[in-house]
Amino acid sequence: MTAPIFEAKQVSFSYEAIPALRDLSLSMEAGRSLALVGANGSGKSTLLRLLDALCFPSSGSISFSGNPLTPERLRADGYDLWFRRRVALLFQNPDVQLFNPTVFDEVAFGPLQLGWASTEVIARVNSMLETMDISHLRDRAPYRLSAGEKKRVALASVIVLDPEVLLLDEPTSMLDPRSQSQLIDLVQNWKGTSKTVITSTHQLEIVEDIAERVVVLEQGSVAADGTPSEILSNGELLLRANLVHAHRHKHGDMVHSHPHLHSHARHEH
Amino acid sequence: MRRHDTIAATLLSLTHAFGTALVSEQVARRPGLLQAFDPRVRVIGLFALVLAVILSHRISVIVALFVVAVLLAVLSQVNLKSLAIRVWLMVLLFTSVIALPSVFLTPGDPIVTFPAGALHITAQGVTTAVLLITRVETATPWMQILKALRAFRIPQEVVMMLAMTHRYIFLLAETAAQMFESRQSRTVGVIAHSAARHMTTRTGGVLLSKSVELSNDVFLAMQSRGFRGDAKTLSEFRMRSLDYIGLLSFLLVGVVAVWVGRA
Numbered sequence: 001m002t003a004p005i006f007e008a009k010q011v012s013f014s015y016e017a018i019p020a021l022r023d024l025s026l027s028m029e030a031g032r033s034l035a036l037v038g039a040n041g042s043g044k045s046t047l048l049r050l051l052d053a054l055c056f057p058s059s060g061s062i063s064f065s066g067n068p069l070t071p072e073r074l075r076a077d078g079y080d081l082w083f084r085r086r087v088a089l090l091f092q093n094p095d096v097q098l099f100n101p102t103v104f105d106e107v108a109f110g111p112l113q114l115g116w117a118s119t120e121v122i123a124r125v126n127s128m129l130e131t132m133d134i135s136h137l138r139d140r141a142p143y144r145l146s147a148g149e150k151k152r153v154a155l156a157s158v159i160v161l162d163p164e165v166l167l168l169d170e171p172t173s174m175l176d177p178r179s180q181s182q183l184i185d186l187v188q189n190w191k192g193t194s195k196t197v198i199t200s201t202h203q204l205e206i207v208e209d210i211a212e213r214v215v216v217l218e219q220g221s222v223a224a225d226g227t228p229s230e231i232l233s234n235g236e237l238l239l240r241a242n243l244v245h246a247h248r249h250k251h252g253d254m255v256h257s258h259p260h261l262h263s264h265a266r267h268e269h
Numbered sequence: 270m271r272r273h274d275t276i277a278a279t280l281l282s283l284t285h286a287f288g289t290a291l292v293s294e295q296v297a298r299r300p301g302l303l304q305a306f307d308p309r310v311r312v313i314g315l316f317a318l319v320l321a322v323i324l325s326h327r328i329s330v331i332v333a334l335f336v337v338a339v340l341l342a343v344l345s346q347v348n349l350k351s352l353a354i355r356v357w358l359m360v361l362l363f364t365s366v367i368a369l370p371s372v373f374l375t376p377g378d379p380i381v382t383f384p385a386g387a388l389h390i391t392a393q394g395v396t397t398a399v400l401l402i403t404r405v406e407t408a409t410p411w412m413q414i415l416k417a418l419r420a421f422r423i424p425q426e427v428v429m430m431l432a433m434t435h436r437y438i439f440l441l442a443e444t445a446a447q448m449f450e451s452r453q454s455r456t457v458g459v460i461a462h463s464a465a466r467h468m469t470t471r472t473g474g475v476l477l478s479k480s481v482e483l484s485n486d487v488f489l490a491m492q493s494r495g496f497r498g499d500a501k502t503l504s505e506f507r508m509r510s511l512d513y514i515g516l517l518s519f520l521l522v523g524v525v526a527v528w529v530g531r532a
Binding site: 049052054055080081084085088089091093095096097099105108109110112113114115118121122143157158161 | 496497
């Protein structure tokens, strides 16, 4: 059995008086891919921020590789650098992540902060721009790119760090079908390596492609935990968690309804 | 045009202006005289010229410095037409408004007296206004200043703050414009001025909340990628003989201008 890379125990978190996570417990194994699914406001983004030690539980605890993630621990000499080298987060809104004057500077920002040598930064950033097929955007200002291009640049800016754990917050939102497909291929390439990928999404159609395990969040708590096939075949659960909607249609004179799931992203021929 | 339309139109224009005002990165990559200099030389040169304009008391010297700036722009492949529209015209309009009262308020020898007798245009007042306008026109900073500041050992936090302010002003102006457009698309008929004012105030409040949220998220995104208060950047700048020649030229022009333009 692989040791947990993240372990959350009875975690609660509130934004002022509004609870986002309630008594959530979850253990994640290293080198595995996990999808956090849930409707808007179910606590997915908050959980990812807690896992990235950007905020801390109001009660309960989270540990990374057996080390508790607390503000004091993060402040301890060298620990934050050690942690940031291992864990990277892609934010849902790329505008939050793109604050440098050029795409090159943007992708180079993380490696520079983590103390890489300048020559290594230049080589790795150039290679990453090619891998992500954004070399032509190298000297462009990130804020002037299309939504899809912004997302790719934001993704490049975290993947370039080559982290052990990649946290992706709604990575396919704002992407056209082809870019979605490319991103899924990228995550699939990471599967089976020693990397851990935790992806939050409410797009059920991509879950089987990006994750071996699915955790359903509902109102800040774990509603279900299982393999993609177990979760996706549980229509009642998906309907309750607001991940599918009841689709009503007529067969002759008879009207009937059933849970309805759209799937478009991977239908390219 | 209704007042709220005017506000929306202003925001749209601002969004466009911010967008075009930040094309300096493209200009900076073109081959040209200023681009050939080390960024630190550009910053020192800029400050030397600005200082010379500030210390000069002769319009002829300020105009000469303006000509030097225009020549530098031409030799650096800066599009003069676009620079004139985006920078000089706007600065001219704003500074004219600011300078206008000095035409009437500066004491001195009247050259025009209005019939009521209370208002005079004085020679000294006109000179002050022209000096102010010419100074600001000439002293408009070069748009590529941020990158040069970074190389000039200005504290990185300050440069990053400036860069981010530029970047997020654009984003917030765009958001504000979208909010006005969205409201306009759901508005039928003419809205009373008082109601439009209330709506504008509310929109301003929402925008302020959004900007606070955005700045928090940006900080978290920076932290997530290892930012610990001292931003590290790539610095590849090296002083060569050409840079020393440029530096001396800028300083020489500045010193000569101050000497000739003294009172």
